[in-house]
Amino acid sequence: xxxxxxxxxxxxxxxxxxxxxxxxxxxxxxxxxxxxxxxxxxxxxxxxxxxxxxxxxxxxxxxxxxxxxxxxxxxxxxxxxxxxxxxxxxxxxxxxxxxxxxxxxxxxxxxxxxxxxxxxxxxxxxxxxxxxxxxxxxxxxxxxxxxxxxxxxxxxxxxxxxxxxxxxxxxxxxxxxxxxxxxxxxxxxxxxxxxxxxxxxxxxxxxxxxxxxxxxxxxxxxxxxxxxxxxxxxxxxxxxxxxxxxxxxxxxxxxxxxxxxxxxxxxxxxxxxxxxxxxxxxxxxxxxxxxxxxxxxxxxxxxxxxxxxxxxxxxxxxxxxxxxxxxxxxxxxxxxxxxxxxxxxxxxxxxxxxxxxxxxxxxxxxxxxxxxxxxxxxxxxxxxxxxxxxxxxxxxxxxxxxxxxxxxxxxxxxxxxxxxxxxxxxxxxxxxxxxxxxxxxxxxxxxxxxxxxxxxx
Amino acid sequence: xxxxxxxxxxxxxxxxxxxxxxxxxxxxxxxxxxxxxxxxxxxxxxxxxxxxxxxxxxxxxxxxxxxxxxxxxxxxxxxxxxxxxxxxxxxxxxxxxxxxxxxxxxxxxxxxxxxxxxxxxxxxxxxxxxxxxxxxxxxxxxxxxxxxxxxxxxxxxxxxxxxxxxxxxxxxxxxxxxxxxxxxxxxxxxxxxxxxxxxxxxxxxxxxxxxxxxxxxxxxxxxxxxxxxxx
Numbered sequence: 010x011x012x013x014x015x016x017x018x019x020x021x022x023x024x025x026x027x028x029x030x031x032x033x034x035x036x037x038x039x040x041x042x043x044x045x046x047x048x049x050x051x052x053x054x055x056x057x058x059x060x061x062x063x064x065x066x067x068x069x070x071x072x073x074x075x076x077x078x079x080x081x082x083x084x085x086x087x088x089x090x091x092x093x094x095x096x097x098x099x100x101x102x103x104x105x106x107x108x109x110x111x112x113x114x115x116x117x118x119x120x121x122x123x124x125x126x127x128x129x130x131x132x133x134x135x136x137x138x139x140x141x142x143x144x145x146x147x148x149x150x151x152x153x154x155x156x157x158x159x160x161x162x163x164x165x166x167x168x169x170x171x172x173x174x175x176x177x178x179x180x181x182x183x184x185x186x187x188x189x190x191x192x193x194x195x196x197x198x199x200x201x202x203x204x205x206x207x208x209x210x211x212x213x214x215x216x217x218x219x220x221x222x223x224x225x226x227x228x229x230x231x232x233x234x235x236x237x238x239x240x241x242x243x244x245x246x247x248x249x250x251x252x253x254x255x256x257x258x259x260x261x262x263x264x265x266x267x268x269x270x271x272x273x274x275x276x277x278x279x280x281x282x283x284x285x286x287x288x289x290x291x292x293x294x295x296x297x298x299x300x301x302x303x304x305x306x307x308x309x310x311x312x313x314x315x316x317x318x319x320x321x322x323x324x325x326x327x328x329x330x331x332x333x334x335x336x337x338x339x340x341x342x343x344x345x346x347x348x349x350x351x352x353x354x355x356x357x358x359x360x361x362x363x364x365x366x367x368x369x370x371x372x373x374x375x376x377x378x379x380x381x382x383x384x385x386x387x388x389x390x391x392x393x394x395x396x397x398x399x400x401x402x403x404x405x406x407x408x409x410x411x412x413x414x415x416x417x418x419x420x421x422x423x424x425x426x427x428x429x430x431x432x433x434x435x436x437x438x439x440x441x442x443x444x445x446x447x448x449x450x451x452x453x454x455x456x457x458x459x460x461x462x463x464x465x466x
Numbered sequence: 467x468x469x470x471x472x473x474x475x476x477x478x479x480x481x482x483x484x485x486x487x488x489x490x491x492x493x494x495x496x497x498x499x500x501x502x503x504x505x506x507x508x509x510x511x512x513x514x515x516x517x518x519x520x521x522x523x524x525x526x527x528x529x530x531x532x533x534x535x536x537x538x539x540x541x542x543x544x545x546x547x548x549x550x551x552x553x554x555x556x557x558x559x560x561x562x563x564x565x566x567x568x569x570x571x572x573x574x575x576x577x578x579x580x581x582x583x584x585x586x587x588x589x590x591x592x593x594x595x596x597x598x599x600x601x602x603x604x605x606x607x608x609x610x611x612x613x614x615x616x617x618x619x620x621x622x623x624x625x626x627x628x629x630x631x632x633x634x635x636x637x638x639x640x641x642x643x644x645x646x647x648x649x650x651x652x653x654x655x656x657x658x659x660x661x662x663x664x665x666x667x668x669x670x671x672x673x674x675x676x677x678x679x680x681x682x683x684x685x686x687x688x689x690x691x692x693x694x695x696x697x
Contacts (some may be wrong), residue, residue, distance in 0.1 A: 099573050
């Protein structure tokens with residue numbers, strides 16, 4: 010048989026088999042059983058009402074294998090269960106059946122952030138974030154993250170640097186027939202930004218306790234409500250309120266080597282802003298996506314008309330596109346563009362190192378918005394393009410369920426003003442990474458060369 | 467007041483950390499290489515029937531007795547069997563045989579109803595079994611599967627590869643059940659990324675559904691046209 014004919018036969022057979030699987034599974038025997046009762050076994054934490062909301066079949070209906078399978082897949086999709094098995098048992102009389110769902114609940118408390126780092130100004134800092142994805146068994150999310158640095162280097166009596174964030178999120182609330190989302194978050198932060206004239210504070214020769222700085226506190230929160238226009242979309246609107254207090258601390262020799270303060274009002278001020286977010290995520294999964302896109306557009310509008318002290322707007326668009334490649338490999342394309350207009354406080358501007366794998370020079374990606382480096386340059390314009398190549402390594406480990414190697418490169422542009430340049434070190438717009446990503450029952454982990462370069466080199 | 471003599475970069479740590487990370491990456495990648503499943507071998511006979519190549523397989527290892535609970539669940543279970551003839555050192559099949567078996571246990575009749583679709587009966591033929599061991603024997607039997615003309619073997623070395631899937635879930639069906647219900651990370655606000663050394667991928671609720679499809683892959687020992695026995 011010639012090869013093309015064989016290939017055609019193979020394709021036809023496969024297509025036939027896949028087509029059958031994709032369409033309704035044909036029952037070998039015609040039967041019309043009525044579901045007398047739906048029994049949910051094995052639920053320890055999850056409420057039965059939450060499970061029943063996601064079923065595609067109901068008591069009193071004819072038993073339909075396809076609806077049972079859809080229900081099972083939907084329940085698995087929630088992430089609350091590691092196994093969902095279904096079976097049918099005899100009902101109270103002939104023609105009636107009991108449909109049984111047997112659940113094995115999974116751990117829904119995961120490590121969302123784990124921060125370890127070291128810099129000259131902060132020899133050791135760390136943090137931990139935990140997220141409960143099925144809070145109260147109702148599918149609610151409750152999360153908290155703490156990053157702690159302690160007093161800055163050479164200033165043991167100074168207050169500790171820390172950031173604490175808590176968030177509550179209800180991703181699937183039905184109100185008056187509308188699919189809504191609701192969120193509430195709170196932030197408490199005490200940080201410092203160096204105000205040396207040189208981003209590396211070189212004149213102080215590593216003795217950072219003598220360097221001038223801005224100490225600031227933030228405390229506030231954000232309330233978010235939104236709609237789910239489609240299964241892959243969210244449209245959110247929110248209001249943010251923060252009390253900010255900032256104090257300039259001169260260096261050991263006042264006036265020497267002191268640069269401009271980061272953009273912020275001295276003393277106590279109020280940030281009051283409206284936020285809007287459109288988020289569309291069609292990726293087939295989060296850990297190792299091989300298909301789909303993610304688009305997130307975020308707009309912040311801060312105004313004195315809202316009772317605040319800052320008049321500004323901030324726009325950030327982030328894109329991701331995932332593609333399957335031969336041999337199970339994957340390609341991720343990334344992009345981001347942002348702009349800030351007006352009198353935005355520095356922490357509402359873009360810190361370029363946040364968007365790079367690593368940075369040449371003193372800048373270091375922030376941890377929960379805390380900057381532990383000497384570089385306090387925040388920019389008003391940002392553009393990023395990147396690509397990441399993923400090579401799956403294994404997919405059936407016991408604790409490390411899955412793992413893949415990621416090789417990435419990013420190009421990053423940022424500027425404080427339109428067409429404004431940066432120092433030679435920070436102007437180098439490329440960064441790369443080699444990382445091992447691990448999927449575990451307690452979260453996804455990222456062992457990254459880029460991070461190590463940034464934090465320990 | 468003391469001045470630290472070392473440079474800023476040294477103050478941020480040593481150059482050994484990236485090397486350690488690289489070593490750890492390499493070790494983990496190497497250990498992962500051993501975790502791939504190695505295809506098993508099925509009892510099989512490859513023979514010539516006239517000018518055609520026929521293979522007989524005993525699929526029993528793919529249908530252990532413990533499968534009874536699954537196949538007796540009162541819902542339709544789909545078993546897809548694909549047998550391919552592939553060059554020993556390549557992946558592209560030269561011939562393929564496909565069979566789909568739907569098994570439905572009737573909880574009131576207490577019988578296994580079976581529908582088989584294969585090249586001999588593409589529209590399906592039905593059988594009924596009263597006992598699981600009868601069903602199992604039927605499922606395990608794959609006799610005289612036609613894998614094309616022997617002349618196609620040429621002088622190369624070939625293997626028969628068998629893939630058996632229990633309840634494969636189509637991509638289309640999975641797509642229908644997906645929803646964007648991931649929760650936003652507590653760490654990042656307004657899209658600003660937060661740098662974490664390890665856990666950097668929160669928002670974990672949107673997890674690819676693993677419907678638990680059971681897949682068995684078998685691979686025969688290599689053979690050549692000369693070694694195929696004539697019947």
